[in-house]
Amino acid sequence: MAKVAFLGLGVMGAPMAGHLAAKGHAVTVYNRTGAKAEAWVKAHGGAHAATPREAAREAEIVFACVGNDDDLRGVTLGEDGAFAGMDRGSVFVDHTTASAEVARELAAEAGGRGLAFIDAPVSGGQAGAENGVLTVMCGGDADAYARVEPVVAAYARACRLMGPSGSGQLTKMVNQICIAGLVQGLAEGIHFAKRAGLSVEDVLAVISKGAAGSWQMENRGKSMDTGSFDFGFAVDWMRKDLGILLDEGRRNGASLPVSALVDQFYAEVQRMGGGRWDTSSLIARLER
Known part of the structure; x- marks a missing residue:
């Protein structure tokens, strides 16, 4: 059992941290809205801290699952950031879907402080987090990964080291590229079935x-x-992810025409007021 910290108790982070506590790990949590941290402790035990630095003190592994690159820098860097409170030799595991660029930046900063950094975005959505069956794709040092893998198993059914720092985020981008095309294809298929007078259920x-x-x-x-569509992975979040991977594609020369087109379709859904709808709402723009 490990002494760990978890930063960020959103729809993904809260159940992930809960699985760590359920497996017997000593968990200290931090959340920007302190009331969420207090409620989590009442439900799961452990402790909560007022800053990322306090949460990270004496932790062997510090986990984070926040919103974007800037949020991640906010909980890691600065006087109250987690890096300032971590002991040399400890590991920071980032489950945020962020850019490969920020993963490399923070890995370099961590290394200069005698820490290890693993970028470890997840796939499986809120249901996967709640049921402890997430897929985790990681980038970073092999020795550090070997230390955290058994702990990550508390909420993952699959976890793999994909390469050096940034590789986890790059793999998550591949995941989102594939999903974007699948969802659009499914939306068009169901729309076609309806127009053709078929039973969608039977099809x-x-x-x-x-x-x-x-x-x-x-x-x-x-x-x-x-x-x-009032559930699941929000269109706003998918557009954030698509923005990250399209930026990376421009840097590495990858041609991503379908991803770019689906990003435009999701922008239309946002204009329809569907920013918080599930990503399957792509069909709504076909049927309006």
């Missing part, structure tokens, strides 16, 4: 057992058909 029941089958079809096909 999905048949084609999901063949080559067209996917996680998106199994988990989002029915809600697309009914127009239910």
Whole structure:
């Protein structure tokens, strides 16, 4: 069992930290809104701290799951940042979906302080976090990764080191590229089925057992058909992720025409007032 800290108790971070506590790890939490940290401690035990630095003090591993690059810099750097409170030899594990650039920047800063940094974005969404079955893709030093992998197993069904710092974030970008195209294809397929007078339920029941089958079809096909989008991974978050990977594509020369087009479609959904709808709401712009 390890002494750990967890920074950021949003829809992903709170259940992830809860799984760590349930496995017997000693968990100290920090959240920008202190009331959330207090509520988490009442539910799971452990302790909460007023700053990332205090939360990180004496922790073997410090986990974070915050919003974006700037949020990540905010909880790691500066006088009250986690790096200032961490002991030499300890490891910072970042579950934020952020840029590969900030992962490399913070890995270099951590290394200069005698710390290790693992970029470890996740896939599986809120349900995956709550059920402890996330997929974690990591970048960083192999020895540091080997130390954190057994602890990450508290909320992951798959975890793999993908390469040096930034590789975890780059792998998450591949994940989002693939999802963007799948969701758009599924939206168009269901829209077509409706216009053709077919039973969407029957269509999905048949084609999901063949080559067209996917996680998106199994988990989002029915809600697309009914127009239910008040759950899941928000369009605003997906646009953030698409912005990150399109920027990276411009840097490395990758051609991403479908991702760029789907990003524009999500912008239309935002203008429809769907910024907090699930990403499956792509079908809404076809049916308006």
